[in-house]
Amino acid sequence: MLLRPRQILAPIIFATVFGYFGYHLVNGDRGLLAMVHLQREVLVAEQNLAEAETTRKIWERRVSALRNQSLDPDMLDERARVLLNFSRKDDIVIFTPTR
Template structure:
């Protein structure tokens, strides 16, 4: 009986430590969840950087079309491209699309 009592305490502590150790690694707020969350944050930051770059490109294009900085050549170019119109004496050079 004394031997069982002497073994019971270390075994109980081992079970408790194993339980908490398992949840430390695999729990909702464990180490593996932290690593996965960091990967998601890195992907989100990459998406944000790409979106900001795209927005900057569009901001520059829109700025050119505003009244304060209206470029007649840009308007003419965009109108011809959108309407598929050319003057009879225009030379049209076709480029391959990407």
């Protein structure tokens, strides 16, 4: 019993269309692999944002101590020493590695 070309042609066309859309579902620009890659990028961006917010809060606290309304003499003394590379003879200087 030989199959006629019409009987073979329809399943081949449907398999080809299904394969095409299946391939692009996984590997396309908006496919599953691209979604996983974007989720990783979002996680990295959220971590960077959290670090930046923490750093910003630290600097806001330090800057608020230098404002005229609440000028902290200790903070002013610390900043002057850092900027001028100055220390007293009884000061203990601890060097920390820079990043």
